[in-house]
Amino acid sequence: MEVNKQEITGDILTFYIKAETFPEGIDDTFKKLGELINGFDGREAYGVSGCFDGALIYRACVKEQYPGEAQKYNLPYYIIPKGKYLCTILKNWRDHLQEINRIFHQLMESPNTVKGSICLEYYKNEEEALLMVQSS
Numbered sequence: 001m002e003v004n005k006q007e008i009t010g011d012i013l014t015f016y017i018k019a020e021t022f023p024e025g026i027d028d029t030f031k032k033l034g035e036l037i038n039g040f041d042g043r044e045a046y047g048v049s050g051c052f053d054g055a056l057i058y059r060a061c062v063k064e065q066y067p068g069e070a071q072k073y074n075l076p077y078y079i080i081p082k083g084k085y086l087c088t089i090l091k092n093w094r095d096h097l098q099e100i101n102r103i104f105h106q107l108m109e110s111p112n113t114v115k116g117s118i119c120l121e122y123y124k125n126e127e128e129a130l131l132m133v134q135s136s
Contacts, residue, residue, distance in 0.1 A: 001106060006087035006132060012080040014046060014061035015070035022049065022058040023101065029060040036073050037062060040123075046080060047121035049104075080120065085132035086110055093129035100131065107133045 017033045019025040026047065034040055044063035049056070061078055064070055070077050086107050090096055104119045110133075117134035124130055 001088050001103065003086050003088050003107065003110070005135065006085045006130070008080065008082045008085060011082045012044075012046075013064045014044075014078050014080060015064055015073065015075040016048070016059040016061040016078045017075065019058040019060065022056055026058055026060070029058070033060045033062060036075075045123040047123070048078060048080065048118055050118040051116065081118075081134070084135040085120065086112060086135045087130050087132045090129045090131055092127060093123070094126070100129075103131050104133065107131065110135075112136050 017029050017036075019029040030045070030047075037043065040062070043065070046061040046063070047058065048061055049058045051057075059078055061080070064077075088103060088107065090099065090103065093100075100121065107113060108117065108119075112135045114134040114136055120130075120132040122130040122132065
Protein backbone atom coordinates (compact mmCIF):
# COMPACT_ATOMS: atom_id res chain seq x y z
CA MET A 1 0.00 0.00 0.00
CA GLU A 2 1.45 3.33 -1.06
CA VAL A 3 0.90 6.12 1.47
CA ASN A 4 1.34 9.78 0.61
CA LYS A 5 0.92 13.04 2.44
CA GLN A 6 -2.06 15.14 1.44
CA GLU A 7 -2.98 18.61 2.65
CA ILE A 8 -6.50 19.94 2.79
CA THR A 9 -5.90 23.68 2.66
CA GLY A 10 -9.30 24.83 3.88
CA ASP A 11 -12.13 23.42 5.95
CA ILE A 12 -14.74 21.65 3.80
CA LEU A 13 -18.36 22.46 4.67
CA THR A 14 -20.56 19.42 4.16
CA PHE A 15 -23.95 18.19 5.25
CA TYR A 16 -24.67 14.59 6.08
CA ILE A 17 -26.87 11.67 7.00
CA LYS A 18 -25.65 9.52 9.89
CA ALA A 19 -25.59 5.75 9.33
CA GLU A 20 -27.99 3.91 11.61
CA THR A 21 -25.55 0.99 11.85
CA PHE A 22 -21.82 0.79 11.15
CA PRO A 23 -20.51 -0.60 8.87
CA GLU A 24 -23.63 -2.42 7.63
CA GLY A 25 -25.69 0.75 7.11
CA ILE A 26 -23.17 2.72 5.05
CA ASP A 27 -24.50 1.76 1.62
CA ASP A 28 -28.12 2.53 2.55
CA THR A 29 -27.07 5.87 4.03
CA PHE A 30 -25.37 6.94 0.81
CA LYS A 31 -28.41 5.79 -1.16
CA LYS A 32 -30.69 7.95 1.00
CA LEU A 33 -28.39 10.95 0.59
CA GLY A 34 -28.16 10.42 -3.17
CA GLU A 35 -31.94 10.22 -3.51
CA LEU A 36 -32.35 13.39 -1.49
CA ILE A 37 -29.87 15.46 -3.55
CA ASN A 38 -30.81 13.89 -6.89
CA GLY A 39 -27.56 11.93 -7.31
CA PHE A 40 -23.87 12.59 -6.85
CA ASP A 41 -22.96 13.78 -10.37
CA GLY A 42 -20.81 16.87 -10.03
CA ARG A 43 -20.81 16.56 -6.23
CA GLU A 44 -17.98 15.95 -3.77
CA ALA A 45 -18.97 12.96 -1.64
CA TYR A 46 -17.22 11.95 1.58
CA GLY A 47 -17.51 9.33 4.25
CA VAL A 48 -16.39 10.29 7.74
CA SER A 49 -16.06 7.85 10.59
CA GLY A 50 -14.74 8.26 14.07
CA CYS A 51 -15.56 8.44 17.74
CA PHE A 52 -17.89 11.35 18.43
CA ASP A 53 -19.18 11.83 21.97
CA GLY A 54 -17.92 8.36 22.87
CA ALA A 55 -19.71 6.52 20.06
CA LEU A 56 -18.39 5.19 16.73
CA ILE A 57 -20.31 7.09 14.07
CA TYR A 58 -20.32 7.08 10.26
CA ARG A 59 -21.50 10.09 8.28
CA ALA A 60 -22.26 10.06 4.56
CA CYS A 61 -21.43 13.63 3.55
CA VAL A 62 -21.66 15.86 0.52
CA LYS A 63 -20.05 19.25 0.06
CA GLU A 64 -22.50 22.10 0.17
CA GLN A 65 -22.87 23.68 -3.30
CA TYR A 66 -24.46 26.93 -2.16
CA PRO A 67 -25.05 28.62 1.20
CA GLY A 68 -28.02 27.15 3.01
CA GLU A 69 -28.28 23.96 0.94
CA ALA A 70 -28.21 21.82 4.10
CA GLN A 71 -31.28 23.67 5.44
CA LYS A 72 -33.13 22.94 2.22
CA TYR A 73 -32.83 19.23 3.07
CA ASN A 74 -33.10 19.77 6.83
CA LEU A 75 -29.72 18.09 7.38
CA PRO A 76 -26.93 18.92 9.84
CA TYR A 77 -23.53 20.29 8.89
CA TYR A 78 -20.18 18.62 9.35
CA ILE A 79 -16.93 20.47 8.72
CA ILE A 80 -14.08 18.33 7.43
CA PRO A 81 -11.05 19.92 9.08
CA LYS A 82 -8.24 21.38 7.04
CA GLY A 83 -4.78 20.06 7.76
CA LYS A 84 -2.31 17.33 6.94
CA TYR A 85 -3.46 13.82 6.17
CA LEU A 86 -1.89 10.47 5.37
CA CYS A 87 -3.55 9.23 2.21
CA THR A 88 -3.76 6.16 0.04
CA ILE A 89 -5.73 5.70 -3.18
CA LEU A 90 -8.17 2.83 -3.52
CA LYS A 91 -8.71 2.04 -7.20
CA ASN A 92 -12.00 0.51 -8.36
CA TRP A 93 -13.33 1.20 -4.90
CA ARG A 94 -16.78 -0.27 -5.56
CA ASP A 95 -15.15 -3.66 -6.08
CA HIS A 96 -13.03 -3.33 -2.93
CA LEU A 97 -15.38 -1.96 -0.28
CA GLN A 98 -14.46 -4.81 2.05
CA GLU A 99 -10.82 -3.57 2.08
CA ILE A 100 -11.56 -0.07 3.41
CA ASN A 101 -11.62 -1.10 7.08
CA ARG A 102 -8.29 -2.94 6.77
CA ILE A 103 -6.68 0.02 5.00
CA PHE A 104 -7.82 2.44 7.70
CA HIS A 105 -6.41 0.14 10.38
CA GLN A 106 -3.05 0.22 8.59
CA LEU A 107 -3.13 4.02 8.26
CA MET A 108 -4.02 4.39 11.95
CA GLU A 109 -0.93 2.37 12.91
CA SER A 110 1.40 5.00 11.44
CA PRO A 111 3.35 6.91 14.09
CA ASN A 112 2.40 10.14 12.27
CA THR A 113 -1.34 9.60 12.68
CA VAL A 114 -3.02 12.01 15.11
CA LYS A 115 -4.53 10.15 18.07
CA GLY A 116 -8.32 10.16 17.73
CA SER A 117 -8.16 11.00 14.01
CA ILE A 118 -11.22 10.80 11.84
CA CYS A 119 -11.17 8.32 8.98
CA LEU A 120 -11.98 10.25 5.82
CA GLU A 121 -13.09 8.77 2.51
CA TYR A 122 -13.16 11.10 -0.48
CA TYR A 123 -14.97 9.54 -3.42
CA LYS A 124 -13.05 11.38 -6.13
CA ASN A 125 -14.87 9.63 -8.98
CA GLU A 126 -16.32 6.24 -9.88
CA GLU A 127 -12.83 4.73 -10.06
CA GLU A 128 -10.85 6.31 -7.20
CA ALA A 129 -11.41 6.89 -3.52
CA LEU A 130 -8.86 8.63 -1.32
CA LEU A 131 -8.67 7.14 2.16
CA MET A 132 -7.16 9.53 4.69
CA VAL A 133 -6.35 9.97 8.38
CA GLN A 134 -5.17 13.13 10.08
CA SER A 135 -1.40 13.45 10.35
CA SER A 136 0.94 15.46 12.52
